Amino acid sequence: MKPAPFEYTLAETVEEAIALLDDGDGDAMIIAGGQTLMPMMALRMARPERVVDINGIEELAGISEDADEVIIKACTRQTAALESKLVANRLPLLAKAIAFVGHQQTRNRGTVGGSLSLGDPASEIPLAALTMNAYVTLRSVEGSRTVPMGEFFLGPMMTACESNELMVSVHFPCRVDDQRVGTSFHEVNERHGDFAIVAAAAQIHLNDKDVCTGAAVAIGGAHDRPVRIPGLEAKLVGNKIDAEVIQSALQEISKTIDPFDDQHAGADYRRHTAEILAERAINDAVADANGDAQ
Amino acid sequence: MSKHDIVVTVNGKKVAGSVEPRMSLLDFLRSEIGLTGTHMGCEHGVCGACSVLVDDVPLRSCLMLAVQAHNHAITTVEGLCNEDGSTGELQDAFRDAHGMQCGYCTPGMLISAHALLESNKDPSVDDIKEAIGGNLCRCTGYVQIIEAIQLAASRKMEAGPS
Numbered sequence: 001m002k003p004a005p006f007e008y009t010l011a012e013t014v015e016e017a018i019a020l021l022d023d024g025d026g027d028a029m030i031i032a033g034g035q036t037l038m039p040m041m042a043l044r045m046a047r048p049e050r051v052v053d054i055n056g057i058e059e060l061a062g063i064s065e066d067a068d069e070v071i072i073k074a075c076t077r078q079t080a081a082l083e084s085k086l087v088a089n090r091l092p093l094l095a096k097a098i099a100f101v102g103h104q105q106t107r108n109r110g111t112v113g114g115s116l117s118l119g120d121p122a123s124e125i126p127l128a129a130l131t132m133n134a135y136v137t138l139r140s141v142e143g144s145r146t147v148p149m150g151e152f153f154l155g156p157m158m159t160a161c162e163s164n165e166l167m168v169s170v171h172f173p174c175r176v177d178d179q180r181v182g183t184s185f186h187e188v189n190e191r192h193g194d195f196a197i198v199a200a201a202a203q204i205h206l207n208d209k210d211v212c213t214g215a216a217v218a219i220g221g222a223h224d225r226p227v228r229i230p231g232l233e234a235k236l237v238g239n240k241i242d243a244e245v246i247q248s249a250l251q252e253i254s255k256t257i258d259p260f261d262d263q264h265a266g267a268d269y270r271r272h273t274a275e276i277l278a279e280r281a282i283n284d285a286v287a288d289a290n291g292d293a294q
Numbered sequence: 295m296s297k298h299d300i301v302v303t304v305n306g307k308k309v310a311g312s313v314e315p316r317m318s319l320l321d322f323l324r325s326e327i328g329l330t331g332t333h334m335g336c337e338h339g340v341c342g343a344c345s346v347l348v349d350d351v352p353l354r355s356c357l358m359l360a361v362q363a364h365n366h367a368i369t370t371v372e373g374l375c376n377e378d379g380s381t382g383e384l385q386d387a388f389r390d391a392h393g394m395q396c397g398y399c400t401p402g403m404l405i406s407a408h409a410l411l412e413s414n415k416d417p418s419v420d421d422i423k424e425a426i427g428g429n430l431c432r433c434t435g436y437v438q439i440i441e442a443i444q445l446a447a448s449r450k451m452e453a454g455p456s
Binding site: 001007034039041051102103105106108109191 | 296314353357425428
């Protein structure tokens with residue numbers, strides 16, 4: 001349970017970190033909070049030749065906002081996001097999701113960007129970010145690019161972040177308009193704080209006639225990556241959301257996900273639980289939009 | 295692999311070392327400076343037995359590299375003792391309420407409970423459960439651990455602000 005040997009550099013600037021990644025030619029990895037990478041190295045699932053520490057780079061931490069979005073720098077601790085009033089006010093779904101991430105000891109060290117970068121299919125921040133149409137900014141020696149969450153997760157622990165790219169920030173668009181927005185996050189796990197066996201996130205917009213004008217519903221832990229359910233969302237938009245609409249929409253989940261068996265649960269259980277949790281998430285998001293306590 | 299020189303403040307004392315990058319903070323504390331109060335459990339961040347305070351914040355020492363602790367202040371379970379080496383008030387409460395059986399998880403529980411009581415003088419049972427949620431105990435069923443933390447909190451309240 002010890003990592004294989006590696007060289008270590010504490011990077012002082014983003015430029016230094018991305019130069020080291022580029023020099024590493026695929027064998028260098030970034031360490032931020034280390035809450036996923038350290039276990040991966042201990043289990044020898046990851047064997048980088050060089051670990052580049054970005055904890056000393058001040059410009060990679062912090063939360064800011066403008067009219068259109070909230071920006072969380074990649075190396076911002078999960079605890080900082082969870083305790084942020086800005087996140088609570090403008091990104092309520094993210095706050096609800098982070099409450100399920102690990103424990104205080106891991107959230108105090110783990111980062112928002114790290115959780116996204118490593119792309120565990122059962123982890124909560126990727127699921128929330130996907131539901132919220134977030135996008136990330138990646139930097140390499142070749143320059144900077146942005147990738148939307150819908151194109152970011154490629155498979156279990158596989159993302160669009162290339163081996164020479166450093167995630168610098170996560171951008172959460174937030175609609176500021178007169179429509180009511182409600183969010184909800186539900187999860188089943190073995191112990192609070194563990195990775196989800198199955199999780200569901202919902203963000204629902206209603207107009208003043210209670211008609212759904214926007215819906216984002218995503219499932220985690222029941223596919224090789226977190227996944228939105230576009231067919232379900234399409235059946236909610238344009239309707240007043242009632243039990244009949246929801247039951248019809250839930251049929252779309254099993255057409256979209258391809259769950260797996262593991263030591264925690266079978267594929268059938270995951271398929272069934274995904275529908276139950278999505279139903280709860282949609283109902284609670286509607287209640288939240290209506291101002292009812294969940 | 296090249297070694298790195300580090301200086302870490304452990305329980306108020308400065309300690310210097312030369313470490314391989316792959317050495318965890320946990321291994322540094324136990325093997326390099328002989329503070330074996332911090333226990334090694336799973337070594338991949340699941341059990342919480344290795345919890346320590348880094349700059350007063352509870353973390354898992356198996357998930358942090360020793361080299362990353364350079365210029366930081368660590369408090370281990372030994373640091374919760376009184377200056378004369380006798381057990382501190384939280385440790386006494388664990389003894390009096392029998393908040394342990396085999397004792398393996400106890401150092402991590404004490405660190406988590408200490409961090410809780412530093413920020414919350416009168417925690418509810420739910421606050422306590424949340425605070426020790428990342429610490430596995432396979433013996434007690436947790437009830438006596440929660441009672442021990444409640445006992446420590448009530449004793450601190452009775453004693454008044456220190």
